[in-house]
Amino acid sequence: MQRKTRRKVTIRDIADLVDVHHSTVSRALSPEKCDQISPEVVKKVEKAAKKLGYYPNIVASSLKQNRSFAIGVLIPDLMNPVFPPIIRGIQDTAEAVGYTVITANTDDEEAKERDALRMMQGRSIDGVIIATARRTDPVIKECIDNDIPLVLVNRTIDHDGVNAVVIDEDFGIRAVLDHLISLKHTNIAHIAGPQHTSTGYHRARVMADHLRVHSLRSDLVEITEKFTVEEGRRAFRKLLARDNGFTAIVAGNDLLALGCMDAMKEIGLLVPENISISGYDDIQFLERMSPALTTVLVPKYEMGSQATRILLDMISGENNGPGELRMQPRLVIRNSTAVAYK
Amino acid sequence: MQRKTRRKVTIRDIADLVDVHHSTVSRALSPEKCDQISPEVVKKVEKAAKKLGYYPNIVASSLKQNRSFAIGVLIPDLMNPVFPPIIRGIQDTAEAVGYTVITANTDDEEAKERDALRMMQGRSIDGVIIATARRTDPVIKECIDNDIPLVLVNRTIDHDGVNAVVIDEDFGIRAVLDHLISLKHTNIAHIAGPQHTSTGYHRARVMADHLRVHSLRSDLVEITEKFTVEEGRRAFRKLLARDNGFTAIVAGNDLLALGCMDAMKEIGLLVPENISISGYDDIQFLERMSPALTTVLVPKYEMGSQATRILLDMISGENNGPGELRMQPRLVIRNSTAVAYK
DNA sequence: CTGAAAGCGCTTACAG
DNA sequence: CTGAAAGCGCTTACAG
Numbered sequence: 001m002q003r004k005t006r007r008k009v010t011i012r013d014i015a016d017l018v019d020v021h022h023s024t025v026s027r028a029l030s031p032e033k034c035d036q037i038s039p040e041v042v043k044k045v046e047k048a049a050k051k052l053g054y055y056p057n058i059v060a061s062s063l064k065q066n067r068s069f070a071i072g073v074l075i076p077d078l079m080n081p082v083f084p085p086i087i088r089g090i091q092d093t094a095e096a097v098g099y100t101v102i103t104a105n106t107d108d109e110e111a112k113e114r115d116a117l118r119m120m121q122g123r124s125i126d127g128v129i130i131a132t133a134r135r136t137d138p139v140i141k142e143c144i145d146n147d148i149p150l151v152l153v154n155r156t157i158d159h160d161g162v163n164a165v166v167i168d169e170d171f172g173i174r175a176v177l178d179h180l181i182s183l184k185h186t187n188i189a190h191i192a193g194p195q196h197t198s199t200g201y202h203r204a205r206v207m208a209d210h211l212r213v214h215s216l217r218s219d220l221v222e223i224t225e226k227f228t229v230e231e232g233r234r235a236f237r238k239l240l241a242r243d244n245g246f247t248a249i250v251a252g253n254d255l256l257a258l259g260c261m262d263a264m265k266e267i268g269l270l271v272p273e274n275i276s277i278s279g280y281d282d283i284q285f286l287e288r289m290s291p292a293l294t295t296v297l298v299p300k301y302e303m304g305s306q307a308t309r310i311l312l313d314m315i316s317g318e319n320n321g322p323g324e325l326r327m328q329p330r331l332v333i334r335n336s337t338a339v340a341y342k
Numbered sequence: 343m344q345r346k347t348r349r350k351v352t353i354r355d356i357a358d359l360v361d362v363h364h365s366t367v368s369r370a371l372s373p374e375k376c377d378q379i380s381p382e383v384v385k386k387v388e389k390a391a392k393k394l395g396y397y398p399n400i401v402a403s404s405l406k407q408n409r410s411f412a413i414g415v416l417i418p419d420l421m422n423p424v425f426p427p428i429i430r431g432i433q434d435t436a437e438a439v440g441y442t443v444i445t446a447n448t449d450d451e452e453a454k455e456r457d458a459l460r461m462m463q464g465r466s467i468d469g470v471i472i473a474t475a476r477r478t479d480p481v482i483k484e485c486i487d488n489d490i491p492l493v494l495v496n497r498t499i500d501h502d503g504v505n506a507v508v509i510d511e512d513f514g515i516r517a518v519l520d521h522l523i524s525l526k527h528t529n530i531a532h533i534a535g536p537q538h539t540s541t542g543y544h545r546a547r548v549m550a551d552h553l554r555v556h557s558l559r560s561d562l563v564e565i566t567e568k569f570t571v572e573e574g575r576r577a578f579r580k581l582l583a584r585d586n587g588f589t590a591i592v593a594g595n596d597l598l599a600l601g602c603m604d605a606m607k608e609i610g611l612l613v614p615e616n617i618s619i620s621g622y623d624d625i626q627f628l629e630r631m632s633p634a635l636t637t638v639l640v641p642k643y644e645m646g647s648q649a650t651r652i653l654l655d656m657i658s659g660e661n662n663g664p665g666e667l668r669m670q671p672r673l674v675i676r677n678s679t680a681v682a683y684k
Numbered sequence: 685c686t687g688a689a690a691g692c693g694c695t696t697a698c699a700g
Numbered sequence: 701c702t703g704a705a706a707g708c709g710c711t712t713a714c715a716g
Contacts, residue, residue, distance in 0.1 A: 010693055021703045026695060033696095038701060058464040059410065060693035062401045063708045070465075078430050081626065084420045091420070091447060100461060102444055105433060119442060122400040123412075258630065284423065288600065290632030352709055363687045368711060375712095380685060402709035405692050 009052045017048040025049075029056070062124055071311060072120035072128040073103040074113060080227075080255070081283040082300060083131065086153060089304025090129060097312060099126075106132050108226070113139045121148070127311045129304075133157050133164075134196045149314040153307040154298075156198045156324065163314065165307040165325045169199070172296040173206040175331035176250050176278045179294070181214060184340040185248040185276060189220035191235045191260060193227050193252030200227070203252055203280065220246050224256060232259020240267075247275060247340040254279035254286060257293055261336075272338035282332055292334035299327050351394045359390040367391075371398070404466055413653060414462035414470040415445040416455060422569075422597070423625040424642060425473065428495060431646025432471060439654060441468075448474050450568070455481045463490070469653045471646075475499050476538045491656040495649040496640075498540045503664050505656065507649040510668045511541070514638040515548040517673035518592050518620045521636070523556060526682040527590040527618060531562035533577045533602060535569050535594030542569070545594055545622065562588050566598060574601020582609075589617060589682040596621035596628060599635055603678075614680035624674055634676035641669050 011029070015022035020041060027033040028045035037045075048054075062068040073090055075083045087103060094101050102125065104116035113132060117139060120128060127149035133140055135158045143150050144162065152164035180188055190207045193200025204221065211218035222239040224231040232255060239246075240263075251257035257279035261271055271277055271291050279286070279295035286293045306325055313319040353371075357364035362383060369375040370387035379387075390396075404410040415432055417425045429445055436443050444467065446458035455474060459481060462470060469491035475482055477500045485492050486504065494506035522530055532549045535542025546563065553560035564581040566573040574597060581588075582605075593599035599621035603613055613619055613633050621628070621637035628635045648667055655661040 008693090012693080022693090023695075023704080024702055026693095027702085030695085036701065041701085055460050055464050057405075057466070057693050058461075059401055059404045059466050060708090061695075063399075063405050063710085064693080064695045066708070068401065078426045078433070079626075081423070081426075084423075084426055088420050088447065095446070100444060100465065102442060104437070105430065118397050119400075122397050123442065124399070124401050284421075285627050285631070288631045289627070290630065350709095354709080364709090365688080365711075366686060368709095369686085372711085378685065383685085399709050402692090403711075405694085406709080406711045408692070 008057070009054045010057070011054075013052055014045060014048045014054055017052065018044045020045070066124065067126050067315075068100075068124040069098055070100040070102055070123060070125050071308070072116070072123075072125045073101055073131070074106055074116055074128065075103060075131045076108045077105050078103070082154075082253075082281050082298075085300035086131060086304040089301035089306075090308045091304075093305040093308035094312070099312070108132065110139060117143065121146075126315045127151075129153055129307050129311055131155065133198065135198055135201060136196075149311060151307045151311045151314070153303055154199065158198070160324075161322050163310050163319070163322045163324075165303050165310065165327065166198070167298050167303075167329050168326045169202040170206050172280065172298075172329035172331075173203055173250070174210055175329070176280075176294075176296060177207070177210050177214075179331060179333060180248045180250070180276060180278070180337065181216075183248075183276065183337060186216055186340070187220065187246040188216060188248045188250060189222070189239060189246040191232055191239070191249060191251045191256050192221055192223045193256065194225055195223055197227075200224075200252055207250060224252065227253050227255055229255045229259040229262065232256035233263040234259070236260040236263040248337070249275060249277045251277060251279050254281045254283045254293060254295055257295070257336075258289075261291075261293075271336050273341065276337040276340070278337055287334060291336045294334045294337040295332050297330045297332050299329070303327055350399070351396045352399070353396075355394055356387060356390045356396060359394065360386045362387070408466065409468050409657075410442075410466040411440055412442040412444055412465060412467050413650070414458070414465075414467040415443055415473070416448055416458055416470065417445060417473045418450045419447050420445070424496075424595075424623050424640075427642035428473060428646040431643035431648075432650045433646075435647040435650035436654070441654070450474065452481060459485065463488075468657045469493075471495055471649050471653055473497065475540065477540055477543060478538075491653060493649045493653045493656070495645055496541065498666065500540075502666075505652050505661070505664045505666075507645050507652065507667045507669065508540070509640050509645075509671050511544040512548050514622065514640075514671035514673075515545055515592070516552055517671070518622075518636075518638060519549070519552050519556075521673060521675060522590045522592070522618060522620070522679065523558075525590075525618065525679060528558055528682070529562065529588040530558060530590045530592060531564070531581060531588040533574055533581070533591060533593045533598050534563055534565045535598065536567055537565055539569075542566075542594055549592060566594065569595050569597055571597045571601040571604065574598035575605040576601070578602040578605040590679070591617060591619045593619060593621050596623045596625045596635060596637055599637070599678075600631075603633075603635075613678050615683065618679040618682070620679055629676060633678045636676045636679040637674050639672045639674050641671070645669055 011025045012022045015025045028037045028042045106112040131153045133155040156164040192204040195201045208218040222235040224235045279293045282295045282297035353367045354364045356367045370379045370384045448455040473495045475497040498506040534546040537543045550560040564577040566577045621635045624637045624639035
């Protein structure tokens, strides 16, 4: 019954079977053009297509149309738990309208970013979602110059003129601070994320602003180079060596917070008894940890799907100019924060 | 300086610049064929390519060669923490040799699996890695019939004749059981994964075999429909309602174990004081949970990269026949298991 | 070592 | 409503 290496069935096979020209088959099978073809022919073509097990060669169609119905996604690292939900949001939204998504990990290295983008351009992607933006980012600038439809997610760049889906950092940081202040904390430290990222930078800035508004110290800050557990650990030790006059820490994200907790454990400090700590992002399973980390929930899946919607609109020319979509985060209070001990 | 909507530079642009035929350019730029071209011409072509910012149109090349240098990956759900490391292993290995990977979530639904595979075939993928296998799987059968190079990862099918990278379940389960037996547990329950998956099925079978070898009860089993926290919770309650004579549980994977722990917490049972529990997979952050879950570490990243290596060999015709690569897991003892209380 | 031609499977003006 | 032709950007026998 089944031949070895069966040749793929093409539009021409259908044309032969129905006895029309293959261009007619192409039209009959196209949702936009099938109304140019008589209903009877359409029906016959559809039947033949089904019978032969036809499915379109997207590669051929891409080449001709110079669009691929694929979008690219650049993330630092899939194994960082913030990203899977974002990507799932992207995939679900893109696939719902027949788009394929290609993701690449850049490990925050500019070279990998460039390579990934090259590859994606070689595959004629119709647009790209970038979660790896640095505040001034030559790769993104290049995308803009090359007119690749583009939306940033989570992080953004300093210049505007580009679509981005980000978090209302002011709201998020203020929620944490108000929470800590209500717990009588007056010396609040900040383990800041990398300052070349908008998230690291803005959270730190907003922190300082609000501390000043409350007339609290704003100099208990340690800056990290990466949003990782190890960097959080390192920064905590450094901060503590410099000044131990704080009772609470606002970490730039959850991984940094976990690193701080590791460092505290090592030297016998208790959370929250000695020091309260909060994270940012609300990655999976935080509620099961010991102690369960208080954090700012970032709507990851929704950011992914919103970014995709915007990108798809750009691709179809329906997007009305670049802008920033600012999503609302939400404070999630768990038991890593408690009343200040002194 | 920069024109709006610049036309992409093609092989013909280079040909014009160097003043050779575009087929010569194609050969000069091809690693395999550039030795058919005089070194001077190769050099000139390369220079021109660089100058013009040329990068190949993979879509066109795919269409002609009927291969795409892309592979597909089918997983149930990116947000399940087992999969990111597997995928990262796949991506790193594939990208190192110039391949692109396209992943799709199937949510364990056959229809989505079919759709995803269709899409991938439409994109002329050169092969596919499947992490969603059921023991008898019509979709996989279809792939085999269609001669799509294929390797299964993590789960496999009952029939052989297909490449698969799996875990040595016998070794893994035995390690857990020996550990629990050494802690004086004699009534050991099993929260089994779905029996239509090879992992769920084999772990349960191996469990029963080894319990019998030790002359222990092997009837304390509750089967789940999905590898999820919620199913673990449900199964635990059901098991407990039926028979409470156990002091330890071997869960079919980590998520099921977490579900059991949730259920225990709800009714005031302590882990490990009242009941010891172990998981399987060793997903991220287990060591930070309370209690930290004892589990069987599955080398996820390595499984991904091995599966990819095998697939790439199949694609290039270097694979010597189908076979099962069985990876060694490793018991990780944490504090969810302790000496039996009675 | 290089060129000219054909073709991969589609889509789309252009006719009629 | 349908057909014939051209072409998307490559690759690759076939010549020479």
